[in-house]
Amino acid sequence: MNNQAVTHSANKVITHSDIAVKAINVVKSYNQFKALQDVSFDVLKGQVIALIGHNGAGKSTLLKLILGLIAPTSGQIFVQGHNVGAMNAQQRLSLGYLPENVSFYDNMTALELLQYFAKLKGIAPAKANTLLAEFGLEAAKNQRLNTFSKGMRQRLGLAQAILANPQILLLDEPTVGLDPLASAFLYQKIAQLKAQGCAIIISTHELGLVQDQMERALILGQGRMLAAGSLASLRAATELPSHIFLHSLSQAQRQEVLSEPILSACVNTSSQQGLKLTIAPSQKAAVLYHLLQKMKLVDFSVEPPSLQDVFHHYMESIMDSVCDAPAPILSPTAFQATSMTSDLKRESMT
């Protein structure tokens, strides 16, 4: 790929050299079943991307295609400008991967495991010690891995994934089963890697966690790209309502809200704690004006649509298309969680 400008974002010209991963019209079929259909997107260097979709939407398939573990049926994927299928071992070191089910050699210690992978990747063994300290595993470094908790395994998995200083990091469900502190630790590491220019793609169902970390979300449904963009652009595209919570209302204020047509039409729930209003984007300015200027209220909070709300919107849209269709368009497997033992064996540690 040459380095001509490919697009203009709001304040920056984006060139090919800014692109870490590029997918062009990617299709992946398993016999007659299309796990991915016509998927195209770019991921820029230093961006965190949330890859979200229902069970069986094609997220893990997409990660395996980017890693080159499986080949597309048609279409192309470029990593750092290289066609994935033609990348050599050295170029592949630019990719780091934390699989959904990290499987280790359980009789090894943490230190032995990282040193083993360091050797495979041609990295100085001393890096293993540095990473174990960085990931809070120093004290457990001589412990066998069959004694590691889920959180310790995930930390070690991430340490393994970044051993070769990858420019692109692919994380498949990195926070499943982790306690809030362990999840926060993982996202703290992700933020550090992003600050160093690493592009990070996180496949996850934990939308509340990823929402504040991501630049963009890619939303997959039934193998298709349903939407892609920042949370702000997805909010604008979906025109979902916001919620306003009115706290500590006096009896007189509550009465005023309920008798004012602009406000009363928006009341969603009423409880002793206050009132919850649900407001379409077109009503937001008028409602806020009324609350602030006319009622002089300050004790309220505004909650814009979350990534979860956006996700629900797109999932409902595909369910509607299923209901409207004259014949079933869903593969029986499309909404199933799957176990792909053979693939996982291959991808257990790349």
Ligand SMILES: Nc1ncnc2c1ncn2[C@@H]1O[C@H](COP(=O)(O)OP(=O)(O)OP(=O)(O)O)[C@@H](O)[C@H]1O
């Ligand atoms: N090797 C395979 N052979 C046949 N079908 C497959 C294979 N791998 C994946 N699939 C199918 O492709 C679809 C997408 O699977 P994939 O694992 O990518 O979904 P996912 O979005 O990661 O799901 P989950 O959220 O449950 O992990 C599913 O319907 C799955 O059954």
